[in-house]
Amino acid sequence: MKKSKIVSGTDKRRLAASLFTFMLCFLALLAIIFIMIVINDVQGWISYLKEYLSQVLSLIICVFLLCCIVYYYYYFEDRELLYHSRNIILVFSVFAVAIALYFIFGKYVSVYARPFALVALVFLYLFGRRQAIMLNFVFSLLTFIIDIYTNNFSVTVSNVMYYSLMLGFVCGTFSIFAAGGVKTRGGLLLAGAAVSVPTVIIVLLFELSGINEIETTAFLLSAVWGVVGCVLSAVFTLALLPVFERAFNRLTVFRLRELTSTDAPLLARLKTEAPGTFNHSMTVAQLAEMCALAIGENAELARAAACYHDVGKLKQPECFTENQTGYNIHDELTPELSADIIRSHTKDGYDLLIAHHMPEIFADVAREHHGTLPIKFFYAKAMKISGGDVNIRDYSYLGPTPHTKIAAIVMIADATEAAVRAMKERTPETVEKVVRSIIEERMDLDQFVNCDITMRELTVIKQALVSTLSGVYHHRVAYPAIRFNREGDAEREEGAE
Numbered sequence: 001m002k003k004s005k006i007v008s009g010t011d012k013r014r015l016a017a018s019l020f021t022f023m024l025c026f027l028a029l030l031a032i033i034f035i036m037i038v039i040n041d042v043q044g045w046i047s048y049l050k051e052y053l054s055q056v057l058s059l060i061i062c063v064f065l066l067c068c069i070v071y072y073y074y075y076f077e078d079r080e081l082l083y084h085s086r087n088i089i090l091v092f093s094v095f096a097v098a099i100a101l102y103f104i105f106g107k108y109v110s111v112y113a114r115p116f117a118l119v120a121l122v123f124l125y126l127f128g129r130r131q132a133i134m135l136n137f138v139f140s141l142l143t144f145i146i147d148i149y150t151n152n153f154s155v156t157v158s159n160v161m162y163y164s165l166m167l168g169f170v171c172g173t174f175s176i177f178a179a180g181g182v183k184t185r186g187g188l189l190l191a192g193a194a195v196s197v198p199t200v201i202i203v204l205l206f207e208l209s210g211i212n213e214i215e216t217t218a219f220l221l222s223a224v225w226g227v228v229g230c231v232l233s234a235v236f237t238l239a240l241l242p243v244f245e246r247a248f249n250r251l252t253v254f255r256l257r258e259l260t261s262t263d264a265p266l267l268a269r270l271k272t273e274a275p276g277t278f279n280h281s282m283t284v285a286q287l288a289e290m291c292a293l294a295i296g297e298n299a300e301l302a303r304a305a306a307c308y309h310d311v312g313k314l315k316q317p318e319c320f321t322e323n324q325t326g327y328n329i330h331d332e333l334t335p336e337l338s339a340d341i342i343r344s345h346t347k348d349g350y351d352l353l354i355a356h357h358m359p360e361i362f363a364d365v366a367r368e369h370h371g372t373l374p375i376k377f378f379y380a381k382a383m384k385i386s387g388g389d390v391n392i393r394d395y396s397y398l399g400p401t402p403h404t405k406i407a408a409i410v411m412i413a414d415a416t417e418a419a420v421r422a423m424k425e426r427t428p429e430t431v432e433k434v435v436r437s438i439i440e441e442r443m444d445l446d447q448f449v450n451c452d453i454t455m456r457e458l459t460v461i462k463q464a465l466v467s468t469l470s471g472v473y474h475h476r477v478a479y480p481a482i483r484f485n486r487e488g489d490a491e492r493e494e495g496a497e
């Protein structure tokens with residue numbers, strides 16, 4: 001079930017494109033550094049460049065090597081990310097914005113007021129913890145190198161540059177762990193405030209090591225700027241994340257929350273135009289979230305993708321059982337036509353989500369959540385009418401089969417929700433039996449051959465579904481069939497046994 005690691009021709013072309021983008025981004029970064037040198041001394045920058053030519057060349061080489069570390073990391077650790085050049089532009093864009101802010105705060109306010117946790121926090125939400133740690137380290141070194149040649153306009157390294165480097169490392173790394181589980185904007189501001197604790201400690205240590213006597217005013221001022229810088233890191237992160245999310249179509253926990261709000265345009269349409277599908281989707285989303293959590297996948301992403309898995313039904317909501325109230329259009333259609341309408345909801349969902357510029361993974365889940373499974377009801381109906389002369393492919397979904405664990409989870413959760421809803425007697429044993437047969441049937445029909453889900457994960461998913469469904473469809477305690485009238489007298493309810 002593992003994906004092939006062989007680099008195909010298309011992948012080579014994508015890598016070449018990413019290398020070209022990388023070089024362009026590197027040149028853009030040099031241009032920003034050059035602008036900073038010019039701003040530092042508008043009158044004398046030409047003579048500065050002449051005088052310190054060898055240092056400027058060292059700066060270019062150092063910046064290039066640091067950028068190479070980023071490329072090298074992604075080449076070996078997350079090559080998929082390199083296949084999309086926009087990801088490289090995103091990394092350099094964050095670097096560029098942060099370098100500009102560092103320059104402004106370092107030059108015009110105080111070096112301690114720099115938003116030291118900004119890069120770490122932005123990358124934490126855009127790419128995850130591991131990449132945020134690596135990119136923050138590279139960025140801290142990058143700003144240290146740039147500081148030497150720009151901010152102080154000197155080839156000698158002053159203490160304040162070391163302070164800045166240290167604060168970049170420590171505050172960035174600390175903020176990654178402080179904001180690791182944070183999923184709200186208020187929580188992010190609190191995490192930013194929490195980072196001020198190590199910042200103030202480091203500032204105090206700097207002040208202690210720098211001079212024999214602590215100058216109270218200077219220390220207090222530096223500490224205040226340190227706290228301001230930490231809070232500003234969170235504020236800038238909140239302000240910049242929506243820009244990067246939309247410009248580069250990246251998903252963060254904040255955007256996923258927005259997309260799963262029932263007021264999100266497509267979900268609002270589903271709620272009014274296909275209420276049955278809407279309810280089904282919400283339950284599937286809950287199940288998918290639990291399954292993803294159980295196997296260590298991104299639970300928020302699974303939930304959001306599941307919310308949209310059936311949006312293709314918006315094209316003809318009345319053709320799907322959950323939205324019907326008595327009249328069934330399929331009674332008047334041939335089974336072939338009915339099957340065609342039913343199976344087209346996966347492709348329609350994909351097209352609708354792409355047209356609405358929704359995340360690609362949502363569209364993929366919508367297209368893949370039935371894989372190439374047969375539409376049993378209409379296949380059986382056609383068999384009955386034709387006497388057995390039916391091609392199963394005419395009554396099967398067009399696929400493709402799931403390519404991601406999230407899509408596989410939604411496939412299983414979707415089928416389970418429908419099957420369990422139809423069950424008369426729901427006990428953990430009967431639910432377990434149904435979920436097991438759903439998973440086994442999909443394995444028999446090769447629905448998981450294109451995604452790297454393991455047997456162990458399928459077992460964990462089964463257990464998660466059984467325990468969650470026991471909660472969703474628990475039996476309510478029968479309430480006494482008594483109704484009170486205005487006078488407070490109890491009467492026996494009509495129709496009650």
Ligand SMILES: [Fe+2]
Pocket residue numbers: 309310345369370414
């Ligand atoms: Fe579906």
Ligand SMILES: [Fe+2]
Pocket residue numbers: 280284309310414
């Ligand atoms: Fe569904």
